[in-house]
Amino acid sequence: FPDVAPVFSALAEREIKILLASNFDDRLRTIIAGFPEFQRIEQAVISSEVGWRKPAPEFYESLIHISRLPPDTILMVGDDEQNDVLAACQAGLRALLIQRRPTAISSQPHVIHSLMQVLDHLG
Template identity: 25%
Template sequence: MSKNIAAILFDFGDTLVMFPHLAANDKSASFKKIVKRMYDFLVKNGFKIEWEPFFENYRIIRLKQIEMQRQTGKEYDLRERVSKTLEALGINLPPDSEIIEKALEEYLKGYERNVTIEKETYTVLEKLHSEYKLGLITNFAYPPFFHKIIEKFNLKRFFDAIVVSGEVGWAKPNPKIFHIILSKLNLKPEKCIFVGDHPEIDIMGAKNVGMKTILLSKEKSSLYADLTIRDIRELLSAINRLKIKEK
């Protein structure tokens, strides 16, 4: 197996970088605070809208988009979410309008300031990059924000291939997004180990296309992961254990 594994593939959010779980409860004060940033920006730029109807429509449309993604495997458009929210309030703006782009930038600043990375992540990636091809598959409905974060933490240099759901139209756990990165790396799934924090989106998604899997999570567990680790510092030894296990 040590000769067969050619690539280590990663999820991004909450695997390599930690995102604040502000949207876990879409009625939480933290989530409302972030949406309010976007609302305030729109009001400041002349939109005559009330906060409560704006927030409630945004919340409902968000949930519909997430459910549709689960059913179809297709990534939703974050810009369309804002456009549909405004449409529900009687304002027609195309998703690609400049004001929506700027409103989203303001909204995402609320997340960006709380994104963190452990210094050990760099050490692990340096080591792995010297031995394997590295790939990254991330579910990001608004790709500019992903690229901003990966540049901020200087992580792009480690990866031989990166696939962003908002750029290819498919989201994990849909097999199509996994096959896209396999094509980019010119590898078969059995030659890859996938590392992620979500039991269904990451682990089941990768498992269903034939990859070995490692769940990296302090709280979650999975019956389907080949191995589970609680800290990125355990990853190198976990990969070696998987190799031995398959000999």
């Protein structure tokens, strides 16, 4: 998506840590290594490595532990309302649902349509 690189650059300028949280396996590290914009990702929390998949609370506990950040300072952005948003909020994180195509819940305050909107939700 064309909004990834500019948002990652803006986050880096603000010295905001970027983590990747995914229900994938270790092949993800090879995949992201092939994209220059993903070089700004400081850490990856991958389900096959931590032993838990989203929406398990243990996955989010691993993310918090790996990030070394207070949960309420972490903003999870994902495309799955249950796994990425509700589960993250239950773990004490803030969360946004990204829907690049409008749906019935598109007007909710936790829904964004472009990664650029993440910048509006930062303190």
